Amino acid sequence: MTGYVEGMAAGLSVLFVWPNILYPVVGTLAAMCVSFLPGVSGVTLMSLALPLTLAWEPLPVALLFGALVGGATFMGSVTAILFNVPGAAPNAATMIDGHPLTQRGLARTALGCAATASGVGSCIGVIILVAILPVVRDLLLAFGPPEFLLMGLWGLTTIILTSGAAPLKAVAATGLGLSAALIGLDPRTAEQRWTWGADYLADGLPVIPVLLGLFGVAELIKLMTSGRSSISRAADGPRDSGRVVDGVIAVLQHRWLLLRCSIVGVLVGIVPGIGGTVAGFVAYGHAVQSARDRSQFGCGDIRGVLAPEAAHDAKDGGSLLPALAFGLPGSEGTIILLAALALHGVAPGQLLLDEHLPLTFALIGALVVSNCLTSLVGLCLAGQLARLTTLRLEFLVPIILALVLVAATIHRGQPADLWVVVVFGLLGYIMQRYGWPRIPLVIAFVLGAMIEDNLLLTVRLLELDRLELFERPITLVIASLGVVTFGAAFAQHRRRRGGTEKT
Amino acid sequence: MGFRSVSRRKFVVRSTAMGLLVCANAAGASEHACAGLVDETIDWIVPFTAGGGFDVYSRLLEPSLENQIGAEIAVRNMAGAGGLIGSKAIRDAAPEGRTLGIVNGGGLLIARLIEGDSVPSPVSDYSILAGLARQDYVWVVSKSSGIARIEDLWAADRPSTLFGIQDVGGLSFVAAALGAHLLGVDIEYVAGYRGSRERVLALLRGEVDVTTTSFETVRGGIEAGDLVPLLQMSVRPISEHPALAGVPTLAGPDGLARIRAAALGKLVEIAGQKATALAQVIDVGAIIVAPAGLDDGMARCLEAKVMAAASDPTFVAAVHDARRSLDVTGGAEVTSVLGEAMSTAEGFKPVLEQALSRVRS
Numbered sequence: 133m134t135g136y137v138e139g140m141a142a143g144l145s146v147l148f149v150w151p152n153i154l155y156p157v158v159g160t161l162a163a164m165c166v167s168f169l170p171g172v173s174g175v176t177l178m179s180l181a182l183p184l185t186l187a188w189e190p191l192p193v194a195l196l197f198g199a200l201v202g203g204a205t206f207m208g209s210v211t212a213i214l215f216n217v218p219g220a221a222p223n224a225a226t227m228i229d230g231h232p233l234t235q236r237g238l239a240r241t242a243l244g245c246a247a248t249a250s251g252v253g254s255c256i257g258v259i260i261l262v263a264i265l266p267v268v269r270d271l272l273l274a275f276g277p278p279e280f281l282l283m284g285l286w287g288l289t290t291i292i293l294t295s296g297a298a299p300l301k302a303v304a305a306t307g308l309g310l311s312a313a314l315i316g317l318d319p320r321t322a323e324q325r326w327t328w329g330a331d332y333l334a335d336g337l338p339v340i341p342v343l344l345g346l347f348g349v350a351e352l353i354k355l356m357t358s359g360r361s362s363i364s365r366a367a368d369g370p371r372d373s374g375r376v377v378d379g380v381i382a383v384l385q386h387r388w389l390l391l392r393c394s395i396v397g398v399l400v401g402i403v404p405g406i407g408g409t410v411a412g413f414v415a416y417g418h419a420v421q422s423a424r425d426r427s428q429f430g431c432g433d434i435r436g437v438l439a440p441e442a443a444h445d446a447k448d449g450g451s452l453l454p455a456l457a458f459g460l461p462g463s464e465g466t467i468i469l470l471a472a473l474a475l476h477g478v479a480p481g482q483l484l485l486d487e488h489l490p491l492t493f494a495l496i497g498a499l500v501v502s503n504c505l506t507s508l509v510g511l512c513l514a515g516q517l518a519r520l521t522t523l524r525l526e527f528l529v530p531i532i533l534a535l536v537l538v539a540a541t542i543h544r545g546q547p548a549d550l551w552v553v554v555v556f557g558l559l560g561y562i563m564q565r566y567g568w569p570r571i572p573l574v575i576a577f578v579l580g581a582m583i584e585d586n587l588l589l590t591v592r593l594l595e596l597d598r599l600e601l602f603e604r605p606i607t608l609v610i611a612s613l614g615v616v617t618f619g620a621a622f623a624q625h626r627r628r629r630g631g632t633e634k635t
Numbered sequence: 636m637g638f639r640s641v642s643r644r645k646f647v648v649r650s651t652a653m654g655l656l657v658c659a660n661a662a663g664a665s666e667h668a669c670a671g672l673v674d675e676t677i678d679w680i681v682p683f684t685a686g687g688g689f690d691v692y693s694r695l696l697e698p699s700l701e702n703q704i705g706a707e708i709a710v711r712n713m714a715g716a717g718g719l720i721g722s723k724a725i726r727d728a729a730p731e732g733r734t735l736g737i738v739n740g741g742g743l744l745i746a747r748l749i750e751g752d753s754v755p756s757p758v759s760d761y762s763i764l765a766g767l768a769r770q771d772y773v774w775v776v777s778k779s780s781g782i783a784r785i786e787d788l789w790a791a792d793r794p795s796t797l798f799g800i801q802d803v804g805g806l807s808f809v810a811a812a813l814g815a816h817l818l819g820v821d822i823e824y825v826a827g828y829r830g831s832r833e834r835v836l837a838l839l840r841g842e843v844d845v846t847t848t849s850f851e852t853v854r855g856g857i858e859a860g861d862l863v864p865l866l867q868m869s870v871r872p873i874s875e876h877p878a879l880a881g882v883p884t885l886a887g888p889d890g891l892a893r894i895r896a897a898a899l900g901k902l903v904e905i906a907g908q909k910a911t912a913l914a915q916v917i918d919v920g921a922i923i924v925a926p927a928g929l930d931d932g933m934a935r936c937l938e939a940k941v942m943a944a945a946s947d948p949t950f951v952a953a954v955h956d957a958r959r960s961l962d963v964t965g966g967a968e969v970t971s972v973l974g975e976a977m978s979t980a981e982g983f984k985p986v987l988e989q990a991l992s993r994v995r996s
Contacts (some may be wrong), residue, residue, distance in 0.1 A: 182685070182686070182694055186698075318802070320802060320994065321803055321995045322805070331719050331720050331723065332716075334717070334719070335715050467684065467686040468686035471686040471691050476956065544713075546713075546720070592825055596825070598825075599842070
């Protein structure tokens with residue numbers, strides 16, 4: 133433990149000296165500018181920066197890429213909140229309540245809450261990361277297919293909680309989402325499912341174009357047909373967009389929720405390859421499940437912004453865990469981070485923790501600096517950004533539509549993604565028009581692959597007697613959480629039905 | 636040729652010398668054939684995501700190649716369908732020298748074996764300019780598994796060995812199925828682990844007994860003492876790394892396939908040929924290609940330029956620092972090896988089909 137303290141001190145001491153501090157600051161500001169464009173994230177910047185930094189020393193590389201992993205994820209939430217267009221897949225959960233807040237004229241409040249939750253969540257995530265660093269290997273090995281399966285199922289239970297008064301429609305939408313998640317190659321047998329022989333669908337439907345269509349395009353169609361003059365109901369100036377400080381105060385008021393969601397983010401971030409999208413939705417579901425009054429969720433409940441923002445920024449700390457301990461990237465950003473480190477002769481794994489501890493902590497420090505700086509700048513800009521929602525729709529809609537279409541193709545460079553945006557855009561509009569919930573579809577779609585993969589593995593390992601479910605404490609804990617969540621939802625439904633019958 | 640236990644200086648010297656030797660052989664290539672590419676933009680397609688191994692090689696090679704050809708190299712990631720989307724994009728591009736790329740030669744060959752003609756042929760659908768890096772596959776187990784040597788897998792009292800794979804159709808499946816067939820090991824598959832590192836974690840958690848993956852992926856785990864290599868899926872030792880001392884190779888004159896065939900009363904020569912073909916298929920990793928139909932002069936010129944770039948000491952040193960393997964081979968040699976491997980690999984189909992039906996049942 134003494135070694136870790138010394139390593140931390142050494143790492144932080146090299147971070148906060150001139151000119152080293154320039155790297156995370158410049159990286160953060162660059163990532164913020166880039167991440168504001170939907171579909172373009174800090175990851176894009178990282179892949180561009182990779183060849184440019186070949187001649188650098190390992191320390192500046194770690195500082196720059198550590199800041200880029202932080203990735204200014206908050207900026208993607210800005211477009212999610214203001215325009216219902218997620219900047220990146222992890223920002224999708226923020227849209228659920230973020231955009232309704234904007235429509236109610238509380239854009240500044242929503243942005244203030246998102247910026248604050250994002251910064252505080254990432255700090256909590258890093259604190260947890262540092263605290264469990266000595267035992268990270270044991271922790272990672274404790275998570276296997278049963279745990280990942282139950283985590284995904286727990287996330288699915290949030291659908292029940294957000295189904296409101298239309299549970300059957302939510303079930304149908306869930307089925308549609310799970311079906312959409314099945315498109316592609318069978319993870320076990322590699323047989324093609326519903327691909328019609330198209331290579332494009334071999335990896336399944338792409339997440340970002342689906343989200344951009346389902347929410348972004350659908351919202352644009354709705355706006356164009358609504359007769360409104362602007363996105364915000366209050367079209368008369370910044371005072372009517374709420375107050376940034378109200379958003380900050382909301383984070384303080386719900387500090388325990390913030391803490392719990394940050395923990396959720398770290399835990400999900402630990403799971404290699406899962407990433408912030410799942411973290412956001414699982415945290416959102418927890419926020420709904422733990423709330424006494426759930427009536428405003430989906431209509432502009434500030435907790436619905438706080439929860440996913442805290443989770444997917446805390447996730448950055450969690451995703452560093454498998455990356456540093458095992459060389460297992462927990463997100464797209466950490467894939468490139470590992471590549472950048474390897475290019476400079478710094479291999480991930482236990483050796484990184486043993487031989488490059490100061491560098492490790494400098495990297496973690498850069499991540500914290502990045503997230504805090506993003507939040508600070510975000511708070512300062514929230515007022516100005518909120519003004520965008522008061523612009524007249526005839527100017528705003530074409531710009532947003534163009535950004536959405538560019539974002540759809542820029543991610544994978546495949547023109548066919550545009551068709552996905554269009555198809556899901558029409559589907560999203562029709563669902564919205566006829567009162568069908570889209571959130572269950574999205575949650576099921578995002579979690580579907582994770583659930584299927586780990587269900588197949590769990591069943592197979594049980595067949596081969598390689599698992600004893602009742603001897604796995606984490607399995608039992610997550611299963612209990614799922615049962616509690618389901619029980620709470622069932623009780624809520626019965627109360628609602630009882631109230632309806634009485635009237 | 637590996638670098639892992641070789642000093643940086645030796646690695647750079649050896650790699651550069653080998654590359655220059657091949658370049659010298661291609662010295663007859665006409666410079667004029669490539670003159671039309673000067674100041675042009677060449678699309679370099681990487682069929683995998685940014686940050687992956689093939690992307691790293693491409694970005695490291697980019698500056699050297701730009702110097703050699705005098706053109707701008709625009710690296711484009713076109714991931715999807717296990718590399719097929721990008722590989723087909725290279726195949727379908729006009730053969731004018733303005734589209735090049737890097738593909739997984741062995742991976743394409745295996746995919747074609749299992750899925751048929753819908754997969755591009757690495758031999759007939761491309762002009763192979765150079766081989767860049769081998770895929771050095773090993774079988775590994777967890778240190779806590781109780782398995783210390785490959786011979787433990789066919790011990791009389793041992794139940795079926797659980798083999799962790801990604802999915803059928805991938806290299807991990809083929810290396811497992813054919814390797815087990817040649818060695819007479821009874822295995823059960825546990826499929827569905829997405830990625831080699833997930834399979835390694837499965838090993839450490841005790842879910843599976845063995846998995847196969849590239850040595851680079853597990854090198855850290857081996858050095859940390861968590862993993863033990865059992866078998867090298869190659870004709871000769873893949874590296875001078877001390878952890879591989881005493882670990883047998885599958886193929887070669889002293890390969891385990893021959894020894895086991897003799898012990899099991901099977902035809903030793905046939906087993907040896909199959910093992911060699913399998914090792915050659917797995918061996919061919921990253922190859923630099925252009926679309927088939929390239930003009931001969933242009934092909935020779937590009938091959939010389941690519942070889943010179945891949946032999947550039949700056950590139951070689953960068954690859955070493957990135958802890959990646961490098962084995963620069965001329966395009967003609969790679970084409971010959973792949974062609975030979977393809978014809979022998981046809982004999983793998985019955986074994987693979989049997990293994991496929993076991994997984995899919």
